[in-house]
Amino acid sequence: MTETSAIEVRRLTKFFGRKPREALERLRGGATRSELAPLGTAAVIDADFDVQRGEIFVVMGLSGSGKSTLIRTLNGLLEPTGGSVTVMGETITGMSPKRLREVRRKHVSMVFQHFALLPHRTVRENAAYGLEIQGVPAAERRARAEHILERVGLGGWGDKMPAELSGGMQQRVGLARALASDTDILLMDEAFSALDPLIRKEMQEQLVELQQELGKTIVFITHDLNEAMFLGDRIAVMRDGRIVQLGTAEEILTDPADDYVAQFVQDVDRSRVLTAGNVMEAPRAVVTASAGPRAALRSMRDLQTSMVFVVGSGRRLLGVVHDRDVLRLVQRGERSLESVISDDHPVVGADEHLSELFESAVESQLPLAVVDEQGRLLGAVPRVTLLAALGNVSSNTAEHTVIEMPATIPVDVITATLHRTARPETAVADAADATAVAVAAAEAADIRAEVLMRADAAGERSPA
Amino acid sequence: MSDFRLPLGDWADAFIQFVTDVFGGFFSVVRAIFAGFYELVDLLLQTPPFWAVIIVLAAIAWLAKGWKLAVGTTVGLLVIVGVDQWQNAMSTLALVLVASLIAVVISVPLGVLAARSDVASKVIRPVLDFMQTMPAMVYLIPALILFRVGVVPGIVATIIFAMAPGVRLTELGIRGVDKEVVEAGQAFGSSPWRILRQIQLPLAMPSIMAGVNQVIMLSLSMVVIAGMVGAGGLGGQVVQSLTRIDVGLGFEAGLSVVILAIILDRVTGALGTKRAPRRRGVQSPTTDAAEPLGPEAERLPAASANA
Ligand SMILES: Nc1ncnc2c1ncn2[C@@H]1O[C@H](COP(=O)(O)OP(=O)(O)OP(=O)(O)O)[C@@H](O)[C@H]1O
Ligand SMILES: [Mg+2]
Numbered sequence: 056m057t058e059t060s061a062i063e064v065r066r067l068t069k070f071f072g073r074k075p076r077e078a079l080e081r082l083r084g085g086a087t088r089s090e091l092a093p094l095g096t097a098a099v100i101d102a103d104f105d106v107q108r109g110e111i112f113v114v115m116g117l118s119g120s121g122k123s124t125l126i127r128t129l130n131g132l133l134e135p136t137g138g139s140v141t142v143m144g145e146t147i148t149g150m151s152p153k154r155l156r157e158v159r160r161k162h163v164s165m166v167f168q169h170f171a172l173l174p175h176r177t178v179r180e181n182a183a184y185g186l187e188i189q190g191v192p193a194a195e196r197r198a199r200a201e202h203i204l205e206r207v208g209l210g211g212w213g214d215k216m217p218a219e220l221s222g223g224m225q226q227r228v229g230l231a232r233a234l235a236s237d238t239d240i241l242l243m244d245e246a247f248s249a250l251d252p253l254i255r256k257e258m259q260e261q262l263v264e265l266q267q268e269l270g271k272t273i274v275f276i277t278h279d280l281n282e283a284m285f286l287g288d289r290i291a292v293m294r295d296g297r298i299v300q301l302g303t304a305e306e307i308l309t310d311p312a313d314d315y316v317a318q319f320v321q322d323v324d325r326s327r328v329l330t331a332g333n334v335m336e337a338p339r340a341v342v343t344a345s346a347g348p349r350a351a352l353r354s355m356r357d358l359q360t361s362m363v364f365v366v367g368s369g370r371r372l373l374g375v376v377h378d379r380d381v382l383r384l385v386q387r388g389e390r391s392l393e394s395v396i397s398d399d400h401p402v403v404g405a406d407e408h409l410s411e412l413f414e415s416a417v418e419s420q421l422p423l424a425v426v427d428e429q430g431r432l433l434g435a436v437p438r439v440t441l442l443a444a445l446g447n448v449s450s451n452t453a454e455h456t457v458i459e460m461p462a463t464i465p466v467d468v469i470t471a472t473l474h475r476t477a478r479p480e481t482a483v484a485d486a487a488d489a490t491a492v493a494v495a496a497a498e499a500a501d502i503r504a505e506v507l508m509r510a511d512a513a514g515e516r517s518p519a
Numbered sequence: 520m521s522d523f524r525l526p527l528g529d530w531a532d533a534f535i536q537f538v539t540d541v542f543g544g545f546f547s548v549v550r551a552i553f554a555g556f557y558e559l560v561d562l563l564l565q566t567p568p569f570w571a572v573i574i575v576l577a578a579i580a581w582l583a584k585g586w587k588l589a590v591g592t593t594v595g596l597l598v599i600v601g602v603d604q605w606q607n608a609m610s611t612l613a614l615v616l617v618a619s620l621i622a623v624v625i626s627v628p629l630g631v632l633a634a635r636s637d638v639a640s641k642v643i644r645p646v647l648d649f650m651q652t653m654p655a656m657v658y659l660i661p662a663l664i665l666f667r668v669g670v671v672p673g674i675v676a677t678i679i680f681a682m683a684p685g686v687r688l689t690e691l692g693i694r695g696v697d698k699e700v701v702e703a704g705q706a707f708g709s710s711p712w713r714i715l716r717q718i719q720l721p722l723a724m725p726s727i728m729a730g731v732n733q734v735i736m737l738s739l740s741m742v743v744i745a746g747m748v749g750a751g752g753l754g755g756q757v758v759q760s761l762t763r764i765d766v767g768l769g770f771e772a773g774l775s776v777v778i779l780a781i782i783l784d785r786v787t788g789a790l791g792t793k794r795a796p797r798r799r800g801v802q803s804p805t806t807d808a809a810e811p812l813g814p815e816a817e818r819l820p821a822a823s824a825n826a
Contacts, residue, residue, distance in 0.1 A: 130706055160708035171699035175721050185707045236707060 061240055061272040062106040062129060066138035069099040069124050079137045088295045098124035100296040101138070108239070111266060111273045113287030115280065115319075120293040122276045126244050129274060130163040131155045143239055160189050164233040168245040170225045172217040178228050179204065179213030185236025196235075203235040204228075207261070223254035230258075234265065240272045247282065259285055280320060284308070284328040292316050304328045324410075325445055331412060332405035334444040335425040335434030338364055344373055348384040348392055349473065351376055356469040359462045364424060364432055365396050372424055372432040374398040378464050385476055402426055405433055409444060416441055535661050546665045553617070553671045561613035569605050573597070580782070584789035591785075595778040602771040608779060610752035614670060614745060615738045615783070618677035622734050626682045627727065630689020631715065643686060651683040655744050663748055673745025673754075677738050684733035692726025693719050728791025735787055739780050753779075 070078045072095010081091060088097045098121040106112040114122050127133040128140055131147045139148040143162045147155055164185055172181045179200050180187075186196035204213055207227040217225055226246065233241050247255045259282060266273055277283050283290050284304040292300045292307065292315075300312035308328055311317035340363040342351045354363055361378045373396050380395035401415035401423045415423055422437040462469075539546070564572060573596045581589035599608045633640040658679050662672035696719050704714040720727070746754025753772045760769035 132702060132705060156708040156710060158708075159706060163706070165703065165706040167699050167703060169697075169699050171697065171703040173700060173703075173718060184703075188707050188709050188713075232707075242706075 059107050060105040061108045061143060062274070063141040064102050064104050064106075064129070064138070065141075067099055067102040067125070067128060067135050067140060068097070068137040069121075069128060069133060070094075070136040071096045071098055075136045083137070097296050099128070099135075102298050103138075104291060104298065104301055106240075106272060106274060107288075108272050109270045110288040111263075111275055111286050113275045113277060113283045113290045114293060115277055115283040115287075115290055116293030117278060117319075121296040122278070122293055123244055125293070126242050126274060126276050129240075129242055130159055130165060160185070160236070160238075162238050163240045163242060164236045164238040166226070166229045166233045166241060166243040166246040168248055170217070170222075170229045170249075172225060172228055172232075174217055176216075177213060178209065178215050178217060178220065181217060181228050182213075182231040182235050184232055185238075189236065199237075200231070200235050203231045206234070206265070207231045223250050223258065226250060226258065230262070230265075234269070234271075238271075240274065243273060243275045245276055245278070248277065248279070255282075262286065280323045281327055284323055292319065305333060326410035326413075327408050329409050329444055330405065331403050331407050331409070331423065331425045331436055332433070334409065334440055335405070335436050336440060338422075338424070338432060338435040340364060340435075341366055341432065342376075342392075343367070344392055344396070346392075347390055348381050349476075351392055352378065352381045352385050352469060352473065355381065355462065356466055356473075359466070361461065361463045362421060364435070365392060366432050369429075370431045372402065372426055372430055375400045375421060375424075378462060378469070382464060382469065382472060385472055388476060400424060403436070404428075409441060412436065412441060535664055538661075539664060550666045550671045553621075553666075553674050554669070556621075557613055557617045557670050557674060560617055561610055564609040564613055565606060569596075569600050572609070573600075576782070580786055583786045588785055588789070592782050595782055599775045599778055602775065604753060604756065604771060604775040607751070607753045607756050607772070608775050610750075611739075611742050611754060611776070612779060614674060614677070614742065614750055614752060615735060615779075618674045618681065618741075619731070619735045619738045621674070622678045622682045622738065623685055623731055625678070626685030626730070626734065627689050629682075630686045630727075630730070631693060631720075633686060633690040634693035634719075640690065647683040647686055650679050655680045655741060656747075659744065659748055668749045670745070670750045672748045673741070673750030676748075677741040677745055680741055681734045681737035684737065685730045688726050688730030688733065689723065692723030692730075695726065696722045725791055728787065732784065732787040732791060735783050736780065739776065739783065742776060 066083075068079055068082055070082070070091070072078065072091075074094055078091050078094050078097065082097055082100050088100070091097050100121075102125060114125060116122050124133060128135050129142070131140070131150065135148055139146055141147070142158055145158055145162075147158055150158070173184065176184075179197065182204050183191075183196040183200035186199060191199070201210075201213060204210055207230055209224060209227050209231065212220065212224070217228060220228065226249070229246070233243075247258050250258060262273070263286065265271075273286075275283075275286055277286075284307075287304055289301060289303055290307055291298045292312075294315050300307055300316050302310075305328065307316060308320050308323060308325065311320055340354065340358050340360050342354050342363050342365055344365050344367050351363055351365070355361065355378050362375045364375055365373045367373050375397060376392055376395050377397070381392070384392070384395060399419070400421040401419045403412055403415060403423050403425055405425050405427055412423060416436075416438050420438075422435040423441075424432060425434045425436060427433055573593055576596065577589040577593045580592040599605055629643060633643045655676060658676040659672060662675045666672040666675060700718060700722070701714060704718050709717070742750070742752060742754035743757045744754070746752065746756070746758045749755070753776050756772035757769060757776075759765070760767075760772060
């Protein structure tokens with residue numbers, strides 16, 4: 056047993072039907088579900104995985120792929136035909152019913168698709184149900200239930216009956232009941248499937264929030280891809296009883312194990328899965344503040360762009376400067392960029408989803424600067440990259456520098472200005488630059504054309 | 520015509536003979552218990568003046584449903600008094616109550632058993648069919664042999680005849696409880712017994728109460744037959760009117776049966792529907808606290824310590 060795994064599943068097989076032993080042997084020998092159909096249904100075949108403590112582990116698959124069967128073996132509601140399940144270090148397979156109940160009370164609670172509240176009890180009594188079974192005294196469980204109800208946004212509803220609540224609220228009670236029992240693990244079988252989309256989204260966000268706050272281990276079942284991608288730290292994709300791929304959302308999205316998975320993820324909403332960090336490019340238009348206006352202007356000229364990012368010590372992002380402002384500084388012979396650095400450009404965190412970037416991208420024409428928690432510049436997301444990523448055009452656009460902000464001042468004007476204001480020691484470098492600029496400009500034009508073509512392609516594909 | 524004849528009747532005879540020989544003592548005890556129980560209830564209903572009984576019954580009707588039923592009950596019972604059948608009606612009521620109570624006490628656990636085990640269900644179902652479809656008179660013969668003439672064979676025949684819907688509706692009710700809710704009980708570590716007590720029985724209550732209502736109605740339909748073996752009461756009156764071809768007496772006794780039937784049906788029916796959406800007040804968690812937590816509670820020091 057490893058210290059960090061909450062659940063260990065080893066060669067788990069569940070077969071419903073006649074001659075389970077024979078079926079087990081044949082399945083282990085590689086027989087498929089359909090070959091065993093005359094005997095019964097092989098709901099789960101040879102599942103083998105660990106769920107780490109504190110992670111959200113999502114199981115995803117089409118209807119009938121065995122998800123519910125799998126999750127029901129994790130708390131012993133179903134006894135496996137073969138293999139074993141270990142929960143928080145205790146092997147529950149073959150355990151006596153009494154000890155199994157203890158494991159459930161201590162370690163595993165569950166949230167159900169159709170809420171499964173006790174209709175004859177109040178909301179508060181429902182939330183306290185797990186505690187009641189654990190033998191917690193009435194006053195204490197009442198207080199704890201009330202606290203959790205408050206936490207899921209149902210403060211003041213404790214005296215109502217479940218039937219008086221809307222679906223979304225009922226499921227909050229279901230969630231409160233599971234959270235109140237204070238077990239390490241939460242099993243959620245299509246817990247949000249019966250809710251309408253807006254409430255569902257809200258619940259997903261709340262779940263992530265609660266999970267981060269309480270550090271629960273969550274096994275979440277869904278057949279909704281976007282939900283899986285949004286919630287899952289790791290995702291297991293099931294097909295006909297077998298787990299065909301297990302990995303992070305990004306791995307499954309960008310590197311599907313087979314055609315089934317590929318087809319499955321085809322119409323996933325990428326903007327909710329991919330993050331700024333996944334699609335950002337190395338920012339080339341960067342100067343250090345100490346390099347001064349001339350270096351900034353030269354850099355902009357070379358890259359044919361009207362702006363550069365300015366970073367301070369340790370690559371900390373200070374802001375951007377624009378070519379016109381810098382040109383003026385150079386003409387005036389100023390030595391510091393500081394006066395023209397503006398901070399009105401969009402900045403996003405590396406782990407923000409693309410869906411969260413749109414607003415910034417619409418508000419400003421500048422590429423989005425991607426920074427880490429310390430405010431260090433990690434990369435940039437030009438708007439065209441955002442588009443390309445959504446259409447899944449190419450995942451390696453980072454090789455190219457996409458020029459989003461074409462220069463607003465002709466190259467020769469800049470070169471002339473640099474020459475005019477140059478001190479003798481920089482003149483040679485500037486002369487060499489003149490040829491480099493010609494080459495860079497030609498390259499940049501090529502790249503721009505290529506990117507535009509790709510963006511077109513993306514535009515055609517994305518509505519499909 | 521061939522000489523061959525299936526000796527089923529002989530076998531039944533032999534079986535009853537065997538049962539009387541071997542279990543005679545047992546049946547005497549049962550007889551004594553049933554008779555004692557009946558005497559007690561009958562005494563309770565007969566001793567007070569009729570108006571006192573009517574007030575109590577009307578009050579029950581009021582609590583169960585409302586003032587309209589209370590008024591109807593009072594009027595109906597006064598009619599019975601008016602046709603001078605009060606004592607007979609109370610004897611019949613005692614018989615019905617005793618037989619129904621015993622039938623319910625037997626049938627609900629049987630229904631629970633049938634709901635929990637498919638094997639039990641498969642065994643119980645044909646037996647119930649048999650008991651319900653066999654003409655009720657037929658039970659009377661062995662019942663008479665085993666319990667001798669009087670009120671007890673009537674009670675026994677009534678129980679056998681009336682039990683089936685109690686078992687069926689209990690099974691149906693428990694099987695009909697949302698599987699997910701029962702699973703929720705299991706998933707949170709509740710014991711099967713506790714799930715039965717806290718989830719299945721309360722949620723099956725409307726169905727079980729419908730079963731109880733049916734049991735009572737069927738019991739009432741047996742009073743005339745019970746009257747034939749000397750159970751007395753309204754049934755005895757009907758039998759008497761038959762032998763004497765006394766239309767008037769027959770009508771009065773029959774009408775009294777109908778009045779009792781309507782009252783019992785409405786009251787038990789109202790109890791059934793009233794229990795279903797039962798709302799519990801703010802106080803309820805404290806009442807829960809008084810409830811024993813079950814044997815598991817003590818064995819869970821770790822869980823309570825965590826908590
Ligand atoms: N108790 C059972 N007896 C027999 N077969 C069963 C039983 N439970 C599930 N199955 C079968 O096992 C297979 C997997 O069922 P399961 O409920 O695990 O699928 P699922 O992935 O949860 O599907 P859904 O998305 O529809 O909930 C199905 O073919 C189902 O018919
Ligand atoms: Mg399912």
